[in-house]
Amino acid sequence: MKRNPKELEATHRTLSRRTLLLGGAQAAFVGVLVLRMRYLQMDQADQFRLLAEENRINVRLIPPKRGEIYDRFGQILAQNSPSYRIIIVPEDAGDVEEVIARISNLVPLDPKEIERAMAEIRRSPPFLPITLADQVTWEDISRVAVNAPALPGITPEVGSTRFYPRKADFAHVIGYVGPVSEYDLSRLTDPEPVLHIPRFQIGKVGVETKLEQVLRGKAGAKRIEVNSTGRVMRELNRRDGEPGADLQLTIDASLQGYVQARLGSESAAAVVIDCESGDLRAIVSSPSFDPNLFVRGISVANYRALTEDLYRPLANKTVQGLYPPGSTFKMMTAMAALEAGLIGPEETVWCPGHLTVSGRRFHCWRRGGHGHVNLQNSLKQSCDVYFYDLAIKVGIDKISAMAQRFGLGVYHDLPMSAVATGLAPDRAWKERVHGQKWQIGDTVNASIGQGYMLASPLQLAVMSARLATGRLVAPRLVRSINGVEQTGNPGEDMGLNENNLHHMRRAMFAVSNDRRGTAYGSRIIEEAYRMAGKTGTSQVRNITAAERAAGVIRNQDLPWERRDHALFVNYAPFDNPKYAVSVVVEHGGGGSSVAAPIARDITLQALYDGTPPLTAYPSKDRARIEAQQKRLHRERPDIKSDGRNRA
Incomplete structure (x- = not known):
């Protein structure tokens, strides 16, 4: 049958398009194969030759x-x-x-x-x-x-x-x-x-x-x-x-080295905090150890020597160590009473050397008592009976709340291991933890930083800085990360009565600068750098009635682990606080004789940004201090400083 010419032309066009499409696809496919073969055989020839020789990537x-x-x-x-x-x-x-x-x-x-x-x-x-x-x-x-x-x-x-x-x-x-x-x-x-x-x-x-x-x-x-x-x-x-x-x-390596050297062989801890910024300028636990020993794996002998040392060199006593704060806590008891309006700074309490509470006799450290004492004299001479009486009036709950407000019994968030919270106990705590009711005798013990009360040297330094400034100074350890300054927290106002803080500071000043003050022997002579402080001696054993009647055994006559802890807290300069310092010497004995001299030397080293002049010390101490400075510089030349005013 003869087909129409138009139909033949349409069929021809259709076949031509299909042929072109099929040919194009085949050409593209062949082109891709050629390019791939070129890439494999020419561009990757060396790599495949090596792989053929059993090389691996x-x-x-x-x-x-x-x-x-x-x-x-x-x-x-x-x-x-x-x-x-x-x-x-x-x-x-x-x-x-x-x-x-x-x-x-x-x-x-x-x-x-x-x-x-x-x-x-x-x-x-x-x-x-x-x-x-x-x-x-x-x-x-x-x-x-x-x-x-x-x-x-x-x-x-x-x-x-x-x-x-x-x-x-x-x-x-x-x-x-x-x-x-x-x-x-x-x-x-x-x-x-x-x-x-x-x-x-x-x-x-x-x-x-x-x-x-x-x-x-x-x-x-x-x-x-x-x-x-x-x-x-x-x-x-x-x-x-x-x-x-x-x-x-935030730490000053030179000051840190000085503090480490000044603590020497004592089992002790010291903290220096900037009152303005909260920066930790030094935070030292003694004795210490060489961390390089641990980097590649410490030997059994070296590790045993560290773990068996009675002074616990592996423990960080500054944040991990918890101690009864002793008389350094008395400012908290006094502040609680002052803020509650229960006492005035001039009101006196009679101290005959003891106070009987619920049939139990609580003794003052001074056997014969202090007589009539007001707030300043009680702190200056560290009269215990005054604070026993105060605590009974104010109660433990208010004392505990005030202590926490000043940084005791609370966690301070620092990038350090085993930072302890401490303990500022109240009635609810004893009921919850021990299942027992709080007793008035517990309050009396807590008033002078004994009993259940526990604080770390870091917390005591924070407490001192807050007393000095009236602000919620918070400790800071990291100053910058990759050059980016980390925001500090100077701390907002604590909202306390300024007059009450003023009375507390004047009493702490008397501790260090009045002839009858417990830290007078460790005072700073330089007028511009006078310090305010408080001594503390915390017991680690019970003194029986028989021992007290026969005469309390002196610390130096006891085994080391049964001796009292020695404590001291301070800030300076008194009228323009720059640094607050806390020192705890484990089983060191008296705070005034052992911890206060160390804290005074550390404070002056920080204030002078280097070795202080001998004129800053009492004249009777200058020969000893000069010999001490020479020895420390000889042993640790890296702690020398030219005293430049560094930020």
Whole structure:
């Protein structure tokens, strides 16, 4: 049948379009194949040639640079030092024991380290690198690199390790780092891959652990090419990680070193806080230890020596240690009574040397008593009976509330380990914790900082700063992060009656500057730097009636652990407070004879920003102080300061 010419033309056009589309698709497909073949055969020829020779591409994490830590003036406190190590990848090594035997002929390996590495190899995935030797020399690294073809799976690496140049001065503040342990990993639900890097170091205590996420940074990665023997052929590409942030603390390293040296061999703690900003200028626990011992794993002998020391060098007594505040607490009892309007500053109480309450006799430290005493004289001479009487009038709940208002029995949020809350007990606390009702005798004991009352040296320094300023001064330890200033909190007004604070400050001034004051022997002579303070002596044992009748045994005649704690708190200058200081000497005896001289010396060192002139001391002490200054400078030349007025 003859077809219509128009139909033939339409059919022809349809077939032409289909042919063109099909041809175009085929041409595009062939073009893609050609380009891909060109890329594989020409651009990637070298890589595939190496892979054909049993080379492998490995991806390895790059440890981030840990942030460094500085003092308020830029002195380095925690830094990163180069560290050479030798690692092994079991799946690349093949016969692990044979490879270890070979490398042992080149580099001296500790048998214990080999045993540890083998145990780690058995419990770890075969692709995970394991450290065989750490802190090896450059010569050892060179020998391993030269013999790499005969050491499959072995890689020499250059990493970094933490070093603390100030050693014991900042051990309790900064803490230390150490290799990631199984325990560390077990505490995390989803550990970051970087934590599996051989001997990767993380913070264990102190600032190092509390600000771990800030200091650690983020890992990078690199793709490397290794041949069949495990030798690295080349690095294909690299993605650098994010370094950790650098920290600047509020502490003055020079003052910190001086305080550490001044406390000497005492089991003690001292805190210096800036009254204006709350910056901690020094926070020292004694005795201390060298944190560098822990970085690579402390020996059993060294660790035993630290844990068995009676003076507990591992404990941070400044924030972790809790002590009965003794007579340093009397300002809280007095403030509670004054604010409640229950007493006036000139009202007197008769002190015959004791007060009988509910048939029980509570003694004053002075056996013969103090006679008639008002607020100032009671603090100046530290009369106990005055505060017994005061506490009965005001009650424990108001005393406890006032103590917490001044920073006692509350948690101060600092990036330090084991910061204790302390205890300012009230009726509800005893009922809740002990299931017993509060007794009036408990109130009498609490009035002079004994009984259940507990405070840390940090809290006592905060209390002193708040007494000095009338503001809610809050302690601060971190000044800046990566150069960005951290906002401080100068503290709002406490809302207390200024007249009451004035009477309290005048009484504390009399403690240090009146001839009958308990701290008169440790006064500051320089008029512009006169200090206000309060001594404290807290008992750690009960004195029986029989012992009191026969004569209380002197502290020096008792075993060390049964002696009283010595305490002192102060601020200076009196008329323009700059620093507040607290000192606690464990089982030191009397606060006036032991803690007050230490606190006075620390206060002057802070005020003068260096060695104070002898004219700042009472004339009778100058020869002794001069000898002390020379000894400290000889032992610790790093604490010398030219006394510049630094911020």
